[in-house]
Amino acid sequence: MAEVEKQPSLSAQEGGRGECGEEPSDGGAAVGVAEPAPPSAGSPVTEEPAEDTKKKIDILLKAVGDTPIMKTKKWAVERTRTIQGLIDFIKKFLKLVASEQLFIYVNQSFAPSPDQEVGTLYECFGSDGKLVLHYCKSQAWG
Amino acid sequence: MSLSLAAEDSFSLEESRFKQCCAEFIKHSQQIGDGWEWRSIKDSADGYMSKTQFQMKNGNTPSILRDSTKESDEQTLTHVEEALDDSQVAETCETSEVIRYEYHVLHSSSYQVPVLYFRACFLDGRLLTLDEIWEGIHECYQARLLEGPWDTITQQEHPLLGQPFFILHPCRTNEFMAPVLANSRRENRSINYIASWLSIVGPVVGLSLPLSYAKLVSEQNTEAD
8 A cells, every 4th residue: 555545544744844745654653543524525536646745634643641652753644534533543542441531632622523634723723733632541430 | 740739729719819810801892792791799899890691592503693803604594594683682582592691700719719609591591401501512522521520510609609500610610720731831921811711611611712812822921839
């Protein structure tokens, strides 16, 4: 699967690359992400050439508190991916157990609704070509 | 980097700061037309924030009554397909399907945190049961809630109104607020506790905050260490 992966709509970036390049992720963690039926479910994410940044946005994930830090912090994510989809992905990536809740914040303090799309968040809070999101694990409802 | 109890205590929200955060929150709400208002108890300094909103039983907001910042256009219009205009909404939708949610934000002096009180009723006044409320809760939180519902949603008498409400129990609020507050302190950024807190707990009971609240910061710095 040298071309853009069929399944995952998240692809990792390494290092300080400014462009939204598509690369296989570190531990293959992006594969097998359970898609929570995104609105544009009909169209697969396969066709984008590497330089096409229109459909994906760059996200930088930062851990808060004693939440494990992700080995890969930079991701190229479809604009229509919801916060809940991202949460599910990070939980799987970090291998959190079911009783652990994960929260994502913009501006380091505000949790967008689970159905909020990252593309919208990028429009509102993105800067320097990326959206910084903080994530924090908590057993809030346990 | 786990926080000691002492550190957690220092993140408590005492009443004066609660009121201050609420005032800023409501000011922003007025600017964007989000519907929050302050209700004070006469002859008393006590008060709380209040908001009422309407939703369809399946969890969607009736498109006519919807907050304009909500995004699920297609989905909502599909479910309210018979609603032709404002005046016909009440007639064409079965009255049993439109639910009136009431949200109150009070201060808990025992836990020193804010608490979310809520109740829901149909248009004919019939209160929803807890099960019926859960049906309207965002599915991504349902799994978590169902694992320990009685620990998280309980019924209590509203301390100021004396009527039964459901509350999201405040005992763990400090747990999930502490990392956010510690982070803001570390980064020397002031935040609005109420906006942060409500953005986290709100969706659990069907309440979401427009994104513009994310840019709300306290006018004053957080309490000195």
